[in-house]
Amino acid sequence: MSCVLFVTACGSRGDDGGGEDGGTPVRPAAVDADFGDLGRICTSGTASGSSVQGVTDKEIRVGVVSDVGFTKNSEFLDAAKVFTSWCNDAGGINGRKLVAVTRDTKMLEVRQRMAESCRDDFALVGGGGALDAMGVRDRLECLLPEFPAQVVQLENQGSDLQVSVQAASPKHWAYEGFYTWLTKEAYPGSADAVGIIGGDSPVSKGHIARTSESLRIVGANPSYTELYPPTGVADWTPYAQSIKNKGVKGLIFHGDYNSLAKLEQILTSMQYKLDWIDANSSAYTPAFLEVTGDKALAFQNNVADLGGFHPLERADSSPAVKQILDLYAKYAPGANVTFPALKAFSSWLLFAKSAVACGDTLTRRCVYETAAKEAAWTGGGLQAPIDLTVRTGVPVTCFNVEQAGPEGWKPADFGATTGPYRCNAPATELRGDYGRPVTLADVGKSMDDFH
Numbered sequence: 001m002s003c004v005l006f007v008t009a010c011g012s013r014g015d016d017g018g019g020e021d022g023g024t025p026v027r028p029a030a031v032d033a034d035f036g037d038l039g040r041i042c043t044s045g046t047a048s049g050s051s052v053q054g055v056t057d058k059e060i061r062v063g064v065v066s067d068v069g070f071t072k073n074s075e076f077l078d079a080a081k082v083f084t085s086w087c088n089d090a091g092g093i094n095g096r097k098l099v100a101v102t103r104d105t106k107m108l109e110v111r112q113r114m115a116e117s118c119r120d121d122f123a124l125v126g127g128g129g130a131l132d133a134m135g136v137r138d139r140l141e142c143l144l145p146e147f148p149a150q151v152v153q154l155e156n157q158g159s160d161l162q163v164s165v166q167a168a169s170p171k172h173w174a175y176e177g178f179y180t181w182l183t184k185e186a187y188p189g190s191a192d193a194v195g196i197i198g199g200d201s202p203v204s205k206g207h208i209a210r211t212s213e214s215l216r217i218v219g220a221n222p223s224y225t226e227l228y229p230p231t232g233v234a235d236w237t238p239y240a241q242s243i244k245n246k247g248v249k250g251l252i253f254h255g256d257y258n259s260l261a262k263l264e265q266i267l268t269s270m271q272y273k274l275d276w277i278d279a280n281s282s283a284y285t286p287a288f289l290e291v292t293g294d295k296a297l298a299f300q301n302n303v304a305d306l307g308g309f310h311p312l313e314r315a316d317s318s319p320a321v322k323q324i325l326d327l328y329a330k331y332a333p334g335a336n337v338t339f340p341a342l343k344a345f346s347s348w349l350l351f352a353k354s355a356v357a358c359g360d361t362l363t364r365r366c367v368y369e370t371a372a373k374e375a376a377w378t379g380g381g382l383q384a385p386i387d388l389t390v391r392t393g394v395p396v397t398c399f400n401v402e403q404a405g406p407e408g409w410k411p412a413d414f415g416a417t418t419g420p421y422r423c424n425a426p427a428t429e430l431r432g433d434y435g436r437p438v439t440l441a442d443v444g445k446s447m448d449d450f451h
Contacts, residue, residue: 083348084348117139158437163388165347182276209434279302305402398425
């Protein structure tokens, strides 16, 4: 299949040249420092005077959290490499070079990597891990600001000293607008027969509980719920048979796309076609299409909500997405530009723009507070506007739906109202007690301690 279809920066993948820490060499060639509609992001200068951890007159060290040692997925590290290479070529942060340091949690070593970041880094930027709640208290105790690409667990979602480019709220479920469209407009006959399957883990169980309440809010009925072992399933036939026996018409899958692909292949072999399958945004990748296969993709109806980020396959209508593809082709040929990579790049842009605005005497508090003043952040055109001035409880108000088939992913006909997005989505506060994000007060700190 073509590189255009899979949104890949074509070419052979080479050494990143960044050394053990993932830093990037200084390249003399002049580059365009503008991005999207943000204007100039990085710039040269003779910065000096900061005595903050991770900052010298020459460089700024930032940590990039990733589960790469477990998942073997380098998308956050690729995004860090591309952004820092481009930014440093453009002069850096007022002359200081960005050095991205990989903090590989290997899934379970979250606290160990957080301890290292607390010891050495200026901030955390453009990363994320599946068990991110394990490190949030440590991060707040050392007053380390975070600009994540991905936030997973509720304890970290909207936690203090965090500015996230993706709208989320512990009091709302992000997919209410999506579910409303699915069960009331697109496939109303599925409303009373929605199934939910997820891995048997605390993260998935929390997602399933919030999904169930959100479905009831929009008038749908979660008629079938099932957990599967996180270690994997040898044979998905019993799950497929249960889905058929229960008459499930819409399926929400909280799990890995390899498992979903196997389930869909069995459902297809049984000739059981659902009205829709929410494959979730982690399946918005070429790999899902490959493992699922054309037969199941043609028979089943896979959809996913990108939560207000521009579709990758429509780069021709987004100068910002097109620019990222060009930057990947230059700095990381062969690396996939993924949905999480888009979020990571938006996070890097937010951090860099804010850091440049803080001038020579760079402080964590200045960068954090400058970023938190963005009232309509779009990442230069990568996403629908999000108000970062609201610290907690920011529900998703814009969504966009993708649909998968043998030809690839493409935007569904979901009633877009604002460019590729549908905005003013409903956002009803959940009543269940699912926990809350960690605050500075929880670790005996306050903003008076943050400098």
